[in-house]
Amino acid sequence: MITIQARTMELSGTSYEIGFRLGKMAGAIPPLKKLHTGGMAGFGKEQAAEAAALFKRWCPGLEEELTGFADALAVPPEQIFYYGMTYLLPRCSQIGVLPGAAAEGRPLVARNYEFSHEAEDFCLVKTSVTGKHTHMGTSVIFFGRDDGFNEHGLSVTMTSCGFPVGPMPYMRPPKITGLQFWAVIRSVLENCKDVEEGLDHLEGMPIAFNVNLMLVDKAGNLALVETLDGKTAVKRLGPGSPEQLFWTTNHAVLPELRALEPQALVHSLRRYEWIGKELKDAGGITRDRLKEILLSKYPDGLSCRFFEEYFGTTKSMVISPAEGTIDLCWGGRIENGWNTYDIREPLAESVRPIEIDPVKADPAEYQFKPL
Known part of the structure; x- marks a missing residue:
């Protein structure tokens, strides 16, 4: 421990x-x-x-x-x-539940973030920059945000799309000069009020990281902006769409980009298929059910403990864009507790101990399989 x-x-x-x-x-x-x-x-x-x-x-x-x-x-x-x-190694899972699939009739966003505990800030930040929208999310290298939501009810989360891109020798070299996802997410949160504004803001933005960027607003609109080696595809859903549930793990899901990388890591496919099995035909999805899914242990769940392989759950969250709250659990362990934070309330500064329980991963999880 x-x-x-x-x-x-x-x-x-x-x-x-x-x-x-x-x-x-x-x-x-x-x-x-x-x-x-x-x-x-x-x-x-x-x-x-x-x-x-x-x-x-x-x-x-x-x-x-x-x-x-x-x-x-x-x-x-x-x-x-x-x-x-x-300037240009997360894994992660994310689920967007639109009003038609949510028990409370309002959109919910659930996500797990997998990485190394040695490269995680373990910090929830509420930020109010003069002249910009107040937002709340977890930080990366202080200045970036790897997820969050703002005062107007816009949520932004991500999962990597294919093998992670970055400047480190063990990462995939970027195909274009551009931004890492954590700069992109913060920019959208600080400058956009809803999904429509978010898509306008992202138009033409050079995103060097291969990312599944999911935007959900309080009105029940969802957009997935998927990038792969400088190419982009977009999927949109709304309150009246036949689909009221959408999720991604760590491979391309939009047809325009799947052909560019028609394979995925075993762990990405397993988590993607498991989410579908658990939720696709569920209906009436509650926050408690989403929390159970996030903290259930992989492979029969989304909580992973492979921290040395950059595949450990550092944080789990359920965001209600309409309510303006986030439920956050550190380390993928129920023992660390769920805490609820409201963007309308002051965020008291605190430091508290949490625990993680690393184990070794099976190397077979990092093999590629055809999509």
Whole structure:
């Protein structure tokens, strides 16, 4: 068993002020300072300038936040780890339940996030940047968001689509110059009120990560934006659609992109098929049922403990975009408890211990099978 400190944090002010505060916090914790200011090999001033220009165009405010962070730590921008990681290994599962399939008649979003516990912030953040929409979600490398929802009832979550893309040697090299998913998600949450605005905002955005990006709003609209090696496909559903349930794991599900990568990892196919078996014909889906599914142990469930193989459940959540709440459980273990947070309420800052229970994965889970 491994004990980890999970935290909550509320951030408000201008982008620069928020970044400066984060920098001061990181500076007071030597391991955090080392992690966030280590830079990346081959990433220098020229690349940092190119990244800043990309952020200004597609993620307004992010560059000022990173500048405040660098100023607080008295380091040059190119030394900030977020730059190199975002300018261009999660697994994950996500389920969108529209009003027609939900017991409460309002949309719900359920998701598990799988990664390594050593590369997870374990931090829920409520962020109110001056001039932008307030949002709540879990952070990645402080500045990014790997999921969340905003004050207007728009939820954004993701799963990787195919083999993860990134700058590390064990990852798939990006086919285009663009953004990592965590910058994309935060940009949508801070600048869009509903699915329609979200799709407009994403139009033309260079997304280097291969991602299944799911947008759900409080009116019961859902859109999947799927990207693979620079190509994009979109699926839309609404309150009147015959389909009132949609889910993804870690392979392409839209016909336009499936042909580009007609195979998937065994664990992705198993989880995808298991969700369908459990929910496809269920109807009247409740939050409690979604929580059971998220925390049931793989392969007869979605909770995974293979942290050393970057396939451990770091967090599970059920979001109600209409109600403005998130139910969050850390570490994929019911023993860590579910906690409910309301975006309309102040988020009290806290640090508390949670536990994970790593086990070794069967290598067969990482074999590819045809779709």
